[in-house]
Amino acid sequence: MTTTKPGPDALTPAELAEPRLLIDGRLTESGDESAFPNINPATEEVIGLTFDATADDIDRAIAAARRAFDETNWATDHAFRKHCLLQLQEALEKNREQLRSVLVAEAGAPVSTTHHMQLETPLGDDLLWPAQAIDTYPWERDLEDNDFFGTRSRRKVHKEPIGVVGAIVPWNFPLQTTLNKLGMALATGNTVVLKPAAQTPWNATHLGRLIAEETDIPAGVVNIVPTARDERAQRIVDDPRVDMISFTGSTATGRHIQERVAPMTKRLLLELGGKSAHIVLDDADFERALASSAFQACLHGGQGCALQTRVLLPRSRHAEGLTVIEAAFRAVAYGDPTDPVTIQGPQISAEQRDKVEEYIRIGQAEGARLVLGGSRPAHLPRGYYIEPTLFADVAPGMRIAQEEIFGPVLAVLPYDDEEHAVRIANDSPYGLSGAVSSASTERALAVARRIRTGTVSVNGGVAHGADAPYGGYKASGIGRQSGPEGFEAHLETKTVAWC
Numbered sequence: 105m106t107t108t109k110p111g112p113d114a115l116t117p118a119e120l121a122e123p124r125l126l127i128d129g130r131l132t133e134s135g136d137e138s139a140f141p142n143i144n145p146a147t148e149e150v151i152g153l154t155f156d157a158t159a160d161d162i163d164r165a166i167a168a169a170r171r172a173f174d175e176t177n178w179a180t181d182h183a184f185r186k187h188c189l190l191q192l193q194e195a196l197e198k199n200r201e202q203l204r205s206v207l208v209a210e211a212g213a214p215v216s217t218t219h220h221m222q223l224e225t226p227l228g229d230d231l232l233w234p235a236q237a238i239d240t241y242p243w244e245r246d247l248e249d250n251d252f253f254g255t256r257s258r259r260k261v262h263k264e265p266i267g268v269v270g271a272i273v274p275w276n277f278p279l280q281t282t283l284n285k286l287g288m289a290l291a292t293g294n295t296v297v298l299k300p301a302a303q304t305p306w307n308a309t310h311l312g313r314l315i316a317e318e319t320d321i322p323a324g325v326v327n328i329v330p331t332a333r334d335e336r337a338q339r340i341v342d343d344p345r346v347d348m349i350s351f352t353g354s355t356a357t358g359r360h361i362q363e364r365v366a367p368m369t370k371r372l373l374l375e376l377g378g379k380s381a382h383i384v385l386d387d388a389d390f391e392r393a394l395a396s397s398a399f400q401a402c403l404h405g406g407q408g409c410a411l412q413t414r415v416l417l418p419r420s421r422h423a424e425g426l427t428v429i430e431a432a433f434r435a436v437a438y439g440d441p442t443d444p445v446t447i448q449g450p451q452i453s454a455e456q457r458d459k460v461e462e463y464i465r466i467g468q469a470e471g472a473r474l475v476l477g478g479s480r481p482a483h484l485p486r487g488y489y490i491e492p493t494l495f496a497d498v499a500p501g502m503r504i505a506q507e508e509i510f511g512p513v514l515a516v517l518p519y520d521d522e523e524h525a526v527r528i529a530n531d532s533p534y535g536l537s538g539a540v541s542s543a544s545t546e547r548a549l550a551v552a553r554r555i556r557t558g559t560v561s562v563n564g565g566v567a568h569g570a571d572a573p574y575g576g577y578k579a580s581g582i583g584r585q586s587g588p589e590g591f592e593a594h595l596e597t598k599t600v601a602w603c
Contacts, residue, residue, distance in 0.1 A: 120206050121152040125161060125330065126312030128168035129323025135160050140332040142306060145212035145450040146441050146487045154305040157329035162297075162339045165327035169268045169295040170345045172324030179265045179293040182238050188321045189235040189290060195318040196227055196283075196311075203307060207279060210304045212449040212488075214441045217404050221280055225568070230283035233570035234291035237591055250601070257601040264596045265293030266371055267347030270340040273308065274353045275301035275452050276407040276510075281352050282308055284585055286326065287570070289350065292594040297346065298328045299337050303452050305330040344368060348594070351375070355508070355534075355579045373583040373593050375575055377508040378409040378536030381529035383551060385522065385542040386418040390428050393541035396564060398432035401514035402448040402492045407456075409580075410537035410559065414498075414505060416525050419518045426475070426496055426516055433476050433514070436492045439484055448512055450488040457488040460511030464493055467504040472515070473497040500528050508534070526554045535577025537561070558584070 123139065124131040132155075139153035157165075172178055178185065196203070204223055207213045213222045247259035271285040278301060289296050300308035312328040315321050331337055341349055341364050348371035351361055355376040365372060382400075384393050400412045417425040438448035451457040457480075464478045477493035490511055498505050498515040505515050519525040529538060539561040542548035552560040558576040559567045568574070573584035583593050 118152075119202070120209055120306065122306055122309040122313050123152065123154045124309060124312070125155055125157055125165075126309070126316055126326065126328040127161060127165045128327065129316060131313060131316050134158055140302060142210055143303075143453070144209050145303075145452050148454075148486055148488070151209055152306075154302075154309065154330050156333065157331040157336060159336055159339060162329050162331070162336055163343075165297045165329045166268065166340065166343050166345050168324035169297050169327055172322055173265070173267050173295040176322055176324075178295065178322060178325055182243075182293075184320075185291060185293060186235050186238045188319050189231050189287065191319040192315060192321070193227075193231045193235070195314040196231070199310065199314060200227065203279060203310060206306045206310060207304075208441050210306050211275060211278060212441050212452060213404060214446040214449045215444055216447055221277055221568075222404075223279060226280040226283040229570035230280070231287040233586075234287040234591060237588075238291050241591060247599075255603060257603055259599060259601045262598045262600060263592075264598055266594055266596055267294060268345060269294045269296050269348045269350055269594065270343075270346040271296055271298045272337065272340065272349065272351045272353065273298065273300050275303040276404065276409075278304040279307040279311075282311065284570070284590075285350050285352075286311075288585070288590050288594050290321075290325070292591060294348070294594055295325045296327065297340055298326065299340055300328065300330050302330065302332040338364070341365060347371060348373065350585075352585075358581065373585065374581040375585055376409070376536075376579060376581040377534055378411075378576065378580050379414060379506065379508055379532045379534045380410055380412045380537040380539070380557070381414040381416055381532070381555075382412040382539040382541065383416045383519075383525045383529055383555075384418070384425065385525075385540065385547065385551070386421060387543040387547075388541040389543065390421070390425050392564075394425060394428045395432045397514065398429055398436060398492075399447060402433075402436045402438065402512040405448055405451050405490070406460075406512035407452060407510050409508070409510075412537070412539050413509065413514060414529075415514060415516050416519050416528055417516060418525075419520055422516075422518045429514070429516060430475055430494060433492050433494050436512075438481075438489070438492060438512070448492060451490060451511060452488070454488055456510065457490055460490050460509060460513065463504055463507070463509045463511065463513060464490075467495050467498070467502065467513075467515075470502045470504070471497070471499075472502060472504060477512075500531050506532060522551065526551060530554075530556050533579045536580035537576075 134155040135158040141150040350373040352375040441449035472495040475494040477491035540548040573587035573589040575584040
């Protein structure tokens with residue numbers, strides 16, 4: 105874990121705040137000047153206000169994106185798009201420390217996490233990879249000449265942007281998700297209407313300011329419309345001028361979006377929930393593998409869709425493994441997100457904390473054994489905190505083994521043999537991620553091939569990167585973000601034939 109001085113102490117709330125929307129190239133207040141509070145989940149204090157986009161604001165943003173796509177050369181000028189993305193990259197890097205402070209303050213993100221997934225990792229490649237792909241992607245390809253009913257035709261395949269993308273972003277890793285969505289959508293020539301999560305709006309509104317003030321991105325290409333009202337955000341989903349919805353969030357909301365867009369056959373890219381299993385094989389190094397499990401389960405309050413929240417231990421070594429996990433859980437540093445040793449900060453809201461507490465009660469009622477945690481920490485009276493929580497004697501069918509909790513709760517399940525472990529891992533409505541640990545890489549890779557998830561970590565390997573497709577099987581989503589597959593997801597395919 106990186107240890108460095110925290111950033112937030114250097115900035116005042118006024119310096120952190122950026123309350124304005126970005127619509128048609130202008131930073132603006134909401135149409136009725138209404139605003140909603142931005143709350144620091146570590147202190148429960150309001151750190152500022154964000155203008156709440158009205159229905160008319162969202163309509164204007166969609167109209168601007170439609171116009172920018174239909175009436176400018178953004179969709180066709182590859183070199184200009186790359187130039188603009190590199191400008192935005194430079195602006196983000198100049199404002200790196202301010203963004204770090206914003207993420208710690210509004211997301212409750214431990215400052216340690218900003219040195220990887222929350223900030224540094226997306227700054228490393230989420231814009232740069234798609235920007236570089238503009239030059240290397242095969243935008244056209246020739247097919248062999250064809251004889252059909254006596255007609256000799258020449259043929260070519262063209263790749264073209266879809267149009268207007270409605271990007272809807274969650275609160276857990278907000279900047280990472282936003283940059284991933286923007287990088288792919290803009291590099292492929294689309295325009296965007298971005299709706300950040302109401303709990304974490306400022307990382308997106310800061311990005312809007314950088315786009316407006318420090319890049320040549322044309323008016324209307326990117327529009328950022330925070331709102332705390334679901335019915336207003338839904339206008340982005342429902343509007344026929346929006347050609348694609350790129351959504352990251354809960355499976356329940358993803359299904360709702362599917363239902364709304366089905367009559368329009370609108371393109372969807374959905375990255376949804378997960379209930380990832382870590383299969384620890386009987387020959388694994390338990391100390392190493394299980395310390396990683398404890399870290400993952402508690403990282404950022406357990407608020408990550410791909411975090412490993414089920415650990416599968418061989419019955420022959422179950423007691424030993426549980427002892428190792430308990431010791432690792434007791435060593436988890438949690439509390440103040442500005443402390444550089446912290447890996448687990450608060451839950452994002454009182455509502456989310458209450459949800460986690462309800463699942464802890466459910467686990468106990470179902471017969472799982474609460475080994476550690478399960479309560480609000482007495483030494484942290486302010487902030488939406490939950491103790492690192494460990495359950496043993498968990499059966500595969502229990503709700504805490506089947507449903508996404510999104511909190512620092514780890515379920516430990518025993519298995520009889522390798523076949524049994526794979527069945528348990530796959531006995532889930534989700535299929536986002538997973539892990540396998542073994543002394544034999546070959547054995548672990550063979551098990552990984554049998555796990556029905558979009559990504560699998562073998563012996564601690566990390567697949568993440570802008571070049572790596574990311575997404576899930578089953579209820580974990582539709583399509584893939586990142587990599588060539590993510591680039592392609594934002595394009596239409598046209599075949600042209602001529603005589």
